[in-house]
Amino acid sequence: MRLEWLEDILAVAETGSFSEAADRRHLTQSAFSRRIRNIEDYVGVQLFDRARKPVQLRATTGDQREQIARLAAGLRQLVEDLRRGDRRALNRIVIASQHALTAAFTPGLIRAVQARRQDTYIRLRSANLDECFAQLLSRQADIAIVYRVPGQDHPIEADYIEATALGVDRLIPVCATGAAGRMRHAVQAGELPVIAYPANVFLGQVLERVVFPQLDPGLAVDQQVETALTLAAVELAAEELGVAWVPASLSSRYVAAGTLCDLTDQLPACDLLITAVRLAGASGSTEAGVWDLLAAHRGA
Amino acid sequence: MRLEWLEDILAVAETGSFSEAADRRHLTQSAFSRRIRNIEDYVGVQLFDRARKPVQLRATTGDQREQIARLAAGLRQLVEDLRRGDRRALNRIVIASQHALTAAFTPGLIRAVQARRQDTYIRLRSANLDECFAQLLSRQADIAIVYRVPGQDHPIEADYIEATALGVDRLIPVCATGAAGRMRHAVQAGELPVIAYPANVFLGQVLERVVFPQLDPGLAVDQQVETALTLAAVELAAEELGVAWVPASLSSRYVAAGTLCDLTDQLPACDLLITAVRLAGASGSTEAGVWDLLAAHRGA
DNA sequence: ACCTAACATGCAGTATGTGCATGTTATATG
DNA sequence: CATATAACATGCACATACTGCATGTTAGGT
Incomplete structure (x- = not known):
């Protein structure tokens, strides 16, 4: 079953004729006739009543007409979303911010980053400290913004993360x-x-x-x-x-x-201390770029 | 965009590998690799990250994974409905039964009809008397089962309908x-x-x-x-x-x-009187067959 | 009865898809 | 670091699917 086929069926329903639908679909009448036949072979039932001229939808085809239109729209939307999503994925990162920082500190930080990187899409998630680190480890977040008591360690071994101070x-x-x-x-x-x-x-x-x-x-x-x-x-x-x-x-x-x-x-x-944390190792260029901006940012 | 393609994408998501997905889809690894490439060419974006082995879904593909599964299920359901609908259209009628009869009389009648015509799909609708006749006139129902006071007429002119007594x-x-x-x-x-x-x-x-x-x-x-x-x-x-x-x-x-x-x-x-009513004139073979059974049925 | 519109089918050519063999690269191990 | 293996990509030849043109068949109108 194909989007193309759904659109073929809808074209016949809308024009009430194979020949007109063929024109609309940029095929000759004969090729279109065969395509409809192929669809019917695939489904296993006749979709149209050819005993009358021009053809008519069979009752069951008519019953499903709206569903066919809906699925066609859904498939087109999916392709669009995959395209749009990709554009965003190239320039997006997820930042997990501790609740206590989300209200007063992190928004200012993000504003500063976006002023320098206007093509970057930043998704901000607010969580408690443990959840921020969980999201880092499971790669649901690229960077975490968290507090640290001076002289105390972050809850993850230092070998696995990279941290930079943002302020106090x-x-x-x-x-x-x-x-x-x-x-x-x-x-x-x-x-x-x-x-x-x-x-x-x-x-x-x-x-x-x-x-x-x-x-x-x-x-x-x-x-x-x-x-x-x-x-x-x-x-x-x-x-x-x-x-x-x-x-x-x-x-x-x-x-x-x-x-x-x-x-x-x-x-x-x-x-x-207010610190930014990320996993050690290779990172995408967007993340690296944002990280560099954070390391250079000293604000309170 | 095809159902086949959606299922290919889901197979990779579920197995985490092109080779395994290929096996599952009954293709060789090389053909499957090319098919995925074809899908990506059609969509216009990379759906998988091949820099890592085994491949991983790109974030945007993962984001749309549920929608892909939903659309795949919808397309399968459509094919199924078209198949089932066709079978049913050939052998189906709608019976409108007055509320007062729906609970105690009509079910027994339908059971008797289906005992004789096991291939017939009967859809039963319950309504008040006026609605039963409205459904007949608008052809939403093929047959109505209603009461009639002896000596009084049905609310529609006798020329337009055909009635038969079912019982008292x-x-x-x-x-x-x-x-x-x-x-x-x-x-x-x-x-x-x-x-x-x-x-x-x-x-x-x-x-x-x-x-x-x-x-x-x-x-x-x-x-x-x-x-x-x-x-x-x-x-x-x-x-x-x-x-x-x-x-x-x-x-x-x-x-x-x-x-x-x-x-x-x-x-x-x-x-x-308990009567069956239908519109006068030509009717499908299923309706005619059921009508004959009703006319022969004398039950209380 | 005749004509026309509308769908179906034969034929030849083009487009698309597949398996086998082979190439390339990430990942694990000693 | 070197080696082996898993995992994906690509060349080639063959198979399958699809299309336009020409022609056949049939419903519907006059």
Whole structure:
């Protein structure tokens, strides 16, 4: 069964005549007659009633007319999509960005890359840290944009990846400006309401392993609410629910606007590196080009 | 673009190798290699990455893999439908049956017809009386199975149709066995709870024009609930909501089981003819054959 | 009955597809 | 690094499929 054959059948249905359909399909009447006969032999049934002149569609052919048109359109669309997709494939890469960076950092980075490479199609995927590395390993992503605590390794052996620093960020404690007095008092009182991250995500682990051990030993952490998304943490803090540790890249605009208050003078912060990671070894020219731009990019 | 080509592409995707796909497609490796090349020439893009051994799908080919499988399945289905449709067109008719007959009478009739004509495909449509005749006139149905009140005409001029009696039925008053005493008492009291049919359907009209005029003049009808379906009327009666007039062909099993009680000794019933109707004039051999069987069929 | 339109078929030539043999290159192993 | 093997590509000869021209057959109109 061929697209050509579907179109032949539709041409007869539309013109009501083999001869006219033949003209339309740029064949002589005799060749077209034989082609229709070949189609019928392939299918195994008569598609047209030749006992009448001009021919008529058999009932079953008429019943399937719409389906034939649909399949023909689908096949044409497939060819078109394969063509269009190829053009894009030559100039496309997939970037996996950690959730915490997706809202405030990575868009700016992509904008900078595309300003220099306007023919490059970048597909951005947002995931948590573990998923970003999983996508690298399974080659679903070409490059990952993730945080790294200074002095700590990425979760994949260094031999398998190549990393480059893009900038620095900071996990800082913030609270609603209107609740600043209450929070400072709570610090004195020894029990701090906190907006927490789940223990199994990167930022949850940074809080537990890096930030909380630096708290005054007499200060207890009272978890009020938990979210994996830094954007949500910012909003919860603004609602006066407690202190949230969020990337400065995300919170700086809120602090500048006066919505949030930076509590770094009383509570510990944590520096973070923003890094780009890819698998070691050969890569396509598009990926290499984008990687070079990233390595040369030093922005915050 | 051909079904064969789609299947070739899928075979490579599934086996991950030209050689294996070639085996699966019953070609030598060299012929298959050239066929894939031909497909790529037709589409205009490379579908596979040959720089690696065994080959890998290009990203765009992978993206379209499901669509390719879908179109392949659609084309196979089309061929199958054209084959099946042809067989069916030669031996098929459409029968429109009135709702009230569809549940209890027509299935038995069709079973009897198919026992004699096992090659005949019968498509059964259920509709109200008006719709049955509309389907006849518009040739969406070949034969209609409907009730007729004795002495009254069908709603279409006799010149345009041909009718034959199939049997007789009876519209009888029933109620739940447990409510029989209450209903008999209500008849005495002069106010009868009734499960009604809409005024614009056949049975609603039969009640108004034939049955209710026969009630004792001092007995008032108190409509409790209304439904167009006789099956629903039976169920409502069994729930002790009132008296329902339903075809004996439908209710006889409930009466025999003791669920319903026949009130014909106190309330009027109405005889109905069950008829087959078709348009006058020439008809296909399948329709003529079925019609002859119906004319010879005298069942209740 | 006659004429014309419309589909079918014979014949010769051209186009397309295949298997066998062989060439080229990626990948694994010692 | 050298060698062997798997896996894809290409040359050649043959087979199969498709087409236009010329002609045959039949429905439909006058």
